[in-house]
Each structure stands twice: as structure tokens, then as C-alpha cells.
Amino acid sequence: MAHNSESAIKAALVANGLIAAMKLVSAILSGSASMMAEFKHSLGDWANGFFLLIGIKQADRPSDDRYQFGHGKRVFFWSFIASLGMLFIGGALSIYGGVLKIMHPEHIGHVQLNLIVITLSILFECYSFSMAVRAIVHETGIEARGLKTIFSVVPVLARSTPATRFIFLEDTAALFGLVVAGAAILIVHYTGNIVFDGVASIIIGILLFFIGFGTAKENASAILGESADSGLIREIGDFVMTIPGIIDIHNVRSMCVGPNSYLLEMVVEADERINLVDCDDIGFCVKKMVKEKFNEISYAHISVIADDRERQWDKCEI
Secondary structure: OHHHHHHHHHHHHHHHHHHHHHHHHHHHHHOOHHHHHHHHHHHHHHHHHHHHHHHHHHHOOOOOOOOOOOOOOHHHHHHHHHHHHHHHHHHHHHHHHHHHHHHOOOOOOOHHHHHHHHHHHHHHHHHHHHHHHHHHHHHHOOOOOOOHHHHHHHHHHHHOOHHHHHHHHHHHHHHHHHHHHHHHHHHHHHHOOOHHHHHHHHHHHHHHHHHHHHHHHHHHHHHOOOOOOHHHHHHHHHHHOOOOOOOEEEEEEEEEEEOOEEEEEEEEEEOOOOOHHHHHHHHHHHHHHHHHHOOOEEEEEEEEEEOOOOOOOOOOOO
């Protein structure tokens, strides 16, 4: 998974670096606020790519005495930093630039240059976007081909790694922003109304602001150790109930320790007449079978207690 995320991030780094340079030249020559907003967007994306790459490299470190559950959460921290970059560098500054353009309108020149840069940027972003889609497909295991792949990855975004998911959302926002910027420049060219250029910058900024806020909130939850998806817990519990010797599930808790990686703590009930040796065997068996069947469970602690004759799993609301 890390390899696929790393490939998607490196593709985004190359694309955003070239795009940022082209947009900067175009924005300076033309005086377009929407192009300057797009430059800030690409510059922020380029910087964020390095943060994500650092996170992936650090998350691959093996567990040690100080970090006994590994370094997986580091990718959430650096993804959080990248989200703040999108929120403030891309979003807030683009909104500010758009407001200034509306208050102090200036003529936009070199329209053809702007359109050429936007077209080339769209091509580069499409390449980066395709790499992100491929990474999500590989990470989630879905089967799709052609244009259907784009629509197929949206429902499974939550199952992909934070870095890959961030690149996907980042590229989606970039493509939308380029279309908005191109449309604004054409409208200004044919109508002479500079306000549209400022409005386009504000629209791009608002989009980046909300995506940055959403991804920052998501990564903060992962850093704080949110539980696994209720559907996954229900599936694990139903599977455990089929294991010979298990009568009921008394309690189950989980905590995120890395990208698609969870710590599972489960208390199961067995026959009250069972001896301690058999309890240990049942606990070991449940742990082994759960980790083999569910790749998301990296660490598991299974406790076995006597049956209290009250059925809890069937009534449990997760």
C-alpha cells in the first residue's frame, strides 16, 4: 500500500511543480487573480506532497520499545499538516486574492497564454489523478476498468490510505479549479467584466477551504485513535461467533493505529465448565483466525470469560 501511495504522491509532485511554474508566469504576465489563485493552489499542493511523502516514509518504520504499536499514525499527522496547507495556503489566500481583485479590478492580458497554461495543467493533473485512482484501486481491491473506475473509487475512498485519498481529493479540486479559472478568463475576455475573475478566485478558494477542513478533521480523528468502522466490527463479531467454543461476545473495542490498521480488544464468553488451558487455546485460536481473515486488524487481544447466560452480541448496537 505504501508503494502505491508513494507512486501517486511522486506523480503529483512532478505534475504540481511543473503546473505551479507555468501558472506563476501566466499570472504575472496577465494579472489574473484566478490564475494567481491557481498558482497558490499548485504551490500548496506541491508542498503538501512532501509532507505526505515524509509521513509514508516514517509510517513504514517497524515497531520498537517506545512505539510498540508501530509508527502508522505518523502518516495521519503529516496528512493533517498537508490539510492545513490546503486550508490556509490554497483556500484562505485564494479567497483574499479574489476579494482584492473585485475591490481593485485590473485588466487581464495574455488570454491565449492563460488558456494554453490551463490546458497543459489539465493534462498534467489528469496524469496525477489517474495515478491516484490506480493506487486506490490497488489498495481497496475493487475491480473496475475504463471511466467506470473513477466512479467506482468514490464509495471506497474511506478504505484507501490517507495520503492516496488526499491526492485524489486534491487533484479533483485542482481539475475543478482549472475549469473555473478557464471559464472566468473567457468570460472576462468577451464581456470585459473583471469581477468574474475575482469571483472565480473566491470559488476556488472556498472549494479548497472545505476540502482542507474536511481532510484535517478526518486525520485528527485518526490521530486521536477513532474506532474501526461499525460494519467491520459487526463482520468480525459475526465471524467470531461461528468459531467452535465461542458462546457469546461480551465486549469489543477497537482503535486506529495506522492507515487501515486497528487494534482490537475483544472479550468472548465460553462454557463455564471449560478449564484454563482450553481458555488459552480458544483465545489464541480466535486471535489467529481474526488476524488471518481481516487484514485491517494488526493487533488483537482476546480475553475468554465464563458464559453469563445473557446473550449480548445479538442485541449489541455498534
